[in-house]
Amino acid sequence: MxxxxxxxxxxxxxxxxxxxxxxxxxxxxxxxxxxxxxxxxxxxxxxxxxxxxxxxNTMFPPKLSEIAILVTARHWTAHYEWWAHKRLALKGGLDVAIIDAIRDRRTPSFDDPKAAMIYDVAKSLHEGHGLAQPLYDAAIALLGERGLVEIIGLCGYYTMVSMTLNTFDFGLPDGEVSELT
CATH class of the missing domain: 1.10.8 (Helicase, Ruva Protein; domain 3)
Structure with a gap:
């Protein structure tokens, strides 16, 4: 630390x-x-x-909001953030196969169109620094303006969290090993 x-x-x-x-x-x-x-x-x-x-307090249940958080933690290779939010994602009902795909930088398979959209939006925000018009239009149609604003908020806030944890070298709790490389 x-x-x-x-x-x-x-x-x-x-x-x-x-x-x-x-x-x-x-x-x-x-x-x-x-x-x-x-x-x-x-x-x-x-x-x-x-x-x-x-x-x-977003419009999304943890199963969905944790997708944006995990994509952010993976983008920043934020070991502590990944460790903390993987547990919360599992508790919220997110399929471990989706979590593992995000960890391994593979596109997960989703049954829920909202989950897929949240993933696509979060990836685009981090990797493309915004949304191309077709993705924006699809996100508004599926998530609404409030939903899109809240996904942007989740990605932005957890970027700050990840930067803080990485900069100050927060370690994992004793006995825990990072899954991220």
């Missing part, structure tokens, strides 16, 4: 208030990257609130 993470006892009032707000939220804990973001308490507060919104 390249950054010293603060314990609650070592936090100033702003940091501690942000930390306590996160712990009291839907996650029930402070998300790992927030522990680095606490060096900028206002940023940590806003980023953590955005993360909670995107994780728990």
């Amino acid at each position: 390249r950054i010293k993470l603060l314990s609650p006892d070592g936090m100033n009032a702003d940091q501690k208030a942000t930390y306590e707000e996160a712990v009291a939220g839907k996650r029930g804990a402070a998300p790992a990257p927030m522990m680095a973001w606490l060096n900028s308490p206002d940023m940590a507060r806003h980023a953590t609130r955005l993360g909670e919104q995107l994780r728990f």
